[in-house]
Amino acid sequence: MTGFAAAIVEAWQELRIHRLRVLLSLIGVGVAVCALTCAVAVSSIAKQALVEQAEREGGRPTTYGLYAYSNENGEPPPPAESRRVFDEIMDEFDITYHSAIGESDATVALPTGSRHVSLRAVDVAYADLRRMVPEQGRWLDAKDAQNLSPAVVVDARLMKALRLGPDSLPATVTFGGETPITATIVGQVRKDEQSGRSTAYILFDAYDRWFGATQQMFDVNFQMWVPPKGAKPLSKAVAQEFSSQLPGLQVQVNRQDSSDRGESFKTFKYVVGGISALILLLGAMSLLNIALVTIKQRVREIGIRRSFGATTSRVFFSVMMESVVATFVAGLVGVVGAVGIVNSPLIADHVITNVTDIPPFPISAAVLGLVVSLAVGSLAGLLPALIAVRVKIIDAIRF
Amino acid sequence: MSELLRLTDVTRTVKLPDDTDLHILTGVDLTVSTGDHIGIIGRSGTGKSTLLNLLGLLDRPTTGTLAWAGHDTRTLRARAAAQIRGRDVGFVFQQFNLLPGRTALENVAAPLMYAPGSAFWKRREIAATMLERVGLGARLDSMPESLSGGEQQRVAIARAIVRGPKIVLADEPTGALDLETGAEVMGLLDGITHETGAALITITHDVAVAAMARQRFRLEGGRLHSLVDVAA
Numbered sequence: 001m002t003g004f005a006a007a008i009v010e011a012w013q014e015l016r017i018h019r020l021r022v023l024l025s026l027i028g029v030g031v032a033v034c035a036l037t038c039a040v041a042v043s044s045i046a047k048q049a050l051v052e053q054a055e056r057e058g059g060r061p062t063t064y065g066l067y068a069y070s071n072e073n074g075e076p077p078p079p080a081e082s083r084r085v086f087d088e089i090m091d092e093f094d095i096t097y098h099s100a101i102g103e104s105d106a107t108v109a110l111p112t113g114s115r116h117v118s119l120r121a122v123d124v125a126y127a128d129l130r131r132m133v134p135e136q137g138r139w140l141d142a143k144d145a146q147n148l149s150p151a152v153v154v155d156a157r158l159m160k161a162l163r164l165g166p167d168s169l170p171a172t173v174t175f176g177g178e179t180p181i182t183a184t185i186v187g188q189v190r191k192d193e194q195s196g197r198s199t200a201y202i203l204f205d206a207y208d209r210w211f212g213a214t215q216q217m218f219d220v221n222f223q224m225w226v227p228p229k230g231a232k233p234l235s236k237a238v239a240q241e242f243s244s245q246l247p248g249l250q251v252q253v254n255r256q257d258s259s260d261r262g263e264s265f266k267t268f269k270y271v272v273g274g275i276s277a278l279i280l281l282l283g284a285m286s287l288l289n290i291a292l293v294t295i296k297q298r299v300r301e302i303g304i305r306r307s308f309g310a311t312t313s314r315v316f317f318s319v320m321m322e323s324v325v326a327t328f329v330a331g332l333v334g335v336v337g338a339v340g341i342v343n344s345p346l347i348a349d350h351v352i353t354n355v356t357d358i359p360p361f362p363i364s365a366a367v368l369g370l371v372v373s374l375a376v377g378s379l380a381g382l383l384p385a386l387i388a389v390r391v392k393i394i395d396a397i398r399f
Numbered sequence: 400m401s402e403l404l405r406l407t408d409v410t411r412t413v414k415l416p417d418d419t420d421l422h423i424l425t426g427v428d429l430t431v432s433t434g435d436h437i438g439i440i441g442r443s444g445t446g447k448s449t450l451l452n453l454l455g456l457l458d459r460p461t462t463g464t465l466a467w468a469g470h471d472t473r474t475l476r477a478r479a480a481a482q483i484r485g486r487d488v489g490f491v492f493q494q495f496n497l498l499p500g501r502t503a504l505e506n507v508a509a510p511l512m513y514a515p516g517s518a519f520w521k522r523r524e525i526a527a528t529m530l531e532r533v534g535l536g537a538r539l540d541s542m543p544e545s546l547s548g549g550e551q552q553r554v555a556i557a558r559a560i561v562r563g564p565k566i567v568l569a570d571e572p573t574g575a576l577d578l579e580t581g582a583e584v585m586g587l588l589d590g591i592t593h594e595t596g597a598a599l600i601t602i603t604h605d606v607a608v609a610a611m612a613r614q615r616f617r618l619e620g621g622r623l624h625s626l627v628d629v630a631a
Contacts, residue, residue, distance in 0.1 A: 393457045
């Protein structure tokens with residue numbers, strides 16, 4: 001116990017006395033650990049961004065879509081009826097998150113003229129299925145179906161076209177046609193990457209009431225978010241039940257969410273990891289280089305310590321500890337720097353722009369940074385420590 | 400007085416680059432007991448430092464025996480030798496050999512880094528007491544380079560005795576000092592080892608320094624002669 005404490009004290013004294021040399025040699029290690037930790041943390045955020053983007057486009061894992069067509073003419077069944085049946089089946093199977101989805105086109109009066117926009121009829125749960133978080137205002141509510149004017153949520157593209165800025169909600173938007181309809185914009189979500197057009201969302205139940213008379217929905221389908229375990233048999237059972245309740249239809253269920261997101265992320269991870277490893281290697285080499293030069297300068301001091309009774313194992317341990325303590329401190333600084341960089345407003349404003357649920361700084365990245373710094377310290381300390389124990393006391397004192 | 404060290408027919412030979420043997424010490428016999436003050440005088444190249452290294456267990460005889468407290472050191476492992484050295488031997492070097500970048504207090508406390516238990520934890524207090532004893536109580540935080548030669552050697556003396564050694568080996572302790580300061584330092588070294596009961600072996604080429612010892616030897620041609628014998 002005393003020997004270990006003494007070795008730590010000795011190592012710390014060395015670092016304190018040679019602080020300039022230590023500082024210079026450790027800058028490389030600190031920067032390398034910072035880069036490595038940043039890379040791991042940013043890759044975690046990037047992975048989350050990819051996951052969220054995939055979930056916005058295809059739904060959360062595991063989301064299934066149910067499509068039904070008439071066996072006779074290929075036409076979809078009346079939306080209201082298939083909607084009623086789908087809801088009953090969802091209740092029967094105790095599936096909480098599900099939404100009917102229908103597409104439609106509408107014309108919107110803009111300050112610069114009129115524009116065709118996508119009008120997507122959805123249920124309230126659509127926001128959960130597609131990870132939609134309002135950037136302004138709120139998402140649609142079931143009670144909105146009873147409003148005297150239709151409530152809509154628009155995407156950022158339409159919001160911009162309407163020249164509506166922040167804090168301008170609620171506002172109104174007029175959908176053109178034979179009978180113009182003025183809707184209330186209750187919320188704004190990020191722009192719809194899937195359609196690439198300006199999009200407005202309206203409750204499925206409200207669509208028929210306001211727009212059903214003039215324009216029918218197309219591509220009507222029903223989506224459900226189910227637990228990954230047993231998702232496939234469950235989706236087939238839902239399709240079977242749907243077919244049995246609405247005979248004469250061809251019913252298909254397809255998985256909607258992207259299942260290969262892990263693959264697309266791997267390349268990014270390997271590239272970032274490779275660059276970080278290279279930086280780390282250079283940092284370690286510079287540390288080793290300076291450590292070797294220094295140990296040659298310290299031969300006399302080691303000899304004097306040996307005359308005090310320092311054993312070879314103690315000298316070895318002390319030299320190793322110097323390196324390990326120093327790189328651990330450098331690693332700690334690097335990790336703290338990485339936390340600061342990743343959580344800085346600059347990164348938040350310019351890099352993490354496409355993420356709703358920003359993951360906390362990954363503990364694994366911090367642990368990796370510290371473990372790597374300890375490993376580098378041990379490796380860089382090994383060679384000088386071996387040289388130090390080979391020093392002949394008499395020659396060293398006369399050095 | 401109990402016997403600390405006994406050298407019997409000790410030789411030390413080194414191999415030269417041309418593969419010939421250089422006999423540095425030949426047939427050295429010496430007995431050191433507690434409280435002894437031994438002065439060994441000799442010219443440069445006569446093997447004084449080699450003898451000192453043997454006495455301090457820094458080196459091993461080529462032939463002959465070196466017994467420490469009655470135990471033959473030929474079978475002593477390096478670790479055990481280091482422990483004896485740390486516990487029972489104090490060194491004072493000609494060039495002081497203070498650790499650079501450390502204060503006087505840290506230099507004196509340095510040997511206590513290898514001491515077990517309370518001596519390690521109380522190293523600063525012990526070192527401060529030791530520096531006061533050598534008259535440097537006011538220079539605890541001074542760096543070696545800000546101390547005079549005499550002060551540096553006093554720090555080295557404090558460092559040599561801080562663990563209460565049984566033997567202090569001084570290699571030309573006044574070699575880097577002027578006459579007056581050298582005499583002061585030798586007086587201090589003699590007095591302090593006398594107080595603690597430690598044996599003091601001084602190796603020097605200075606007759607005046609050797610004259611302070613109670614037993615005197617001359618090292619000549621690798622052989623150790625008692626000055627009484629020489630006189631006779």
